[in-house]
Amino acid sequence: MERRRLGPVVGLGTWNTFGGDAGEATAVVDAALDAGYGLVDSSPMYRGAEASLAAALARRRDEAEVATKIWTSSVDEGHEQFRRQIKWFGHVEIEQVHNLVGWREHLAWLEAERADGRIGKLGVTHYAASAFDELAVALRTGRFETLQLPLNPHERECERDLLPLAAELGIAVIVMRPLGEGALVRRSPPRAELDRLGVESWPEALLKWALSDERVDVVIPATRNPAHARANARAGEPPWFGNEERRLVEKLAA
Secondary structure, eight states: OOTTSSSSEEOBBOTTSSTTOHHHHHHHHHHHHHTTOOEEEOOTTSTTHHHHHHHHHTTTGGGOEEEEEEOOSOHHHHHHHHHHHHHHHSSEEEEEEGGGTTHHHHHHHHHHHHHTTSEEEEEEEOSOGGGHHHHHHHHHTTOOOEEEEEOBTTBOGGGTTHHHHHHHHTOEEEEEOTTGGGGGGSSOOOHHHHHHHTOSSHHHHHHHHHHTSTTOOEEOOBOSOHHHHHHHGGGGSSOOOOHHHHHHHHHHHO
């Protein structure tokens, strides 16, 4: 995932979705890839999601960049998680240290794997604004190429420091929770407001709101519904929102 390779795009998250259900995963992943998704994101934290994602990608591995994670304070267990990932995916385009757990301890061996070609890029993630200062410390080492964090109209803390820092350092930004883990889409604004935004659905508006920030590279909404995966792809197409449209989305989400 090179910064601005294709402009803003939509990827597929797997948190709290298909878990270990390979059949459900295949239906969702097929729908996503058919709709033009380029990135799928997972983690050892997501129960059986990595294994079911691997099964879903078995016939289509070359169509997706895999972003997954190391999630353990133990270097030995980190190596074991990576061994399973290589078995499942062959290689990992983006390997992320999940929630900053043991990031200093993991960096040296992850960099060695990247040098050997089994990892494309290294990234770091966290979901909590309370950890953003440490995320900034990690980014300033110059050893990470991607950053994953939450951004939606209700979670905007990253706009203050981390998005400017990522832009300054040329670090690609992957947005988790662009729909507020579903909380933001439980009630849609009136059709007339969506027409003002030029979108077909409220989830599309929320995803496009994040993607219209030029510092954002990818959003990764999670879903277990193939129809939702197809619909979400529409947010990855221009035209992007200007300041007026983004303010309207913020108002409607309030």
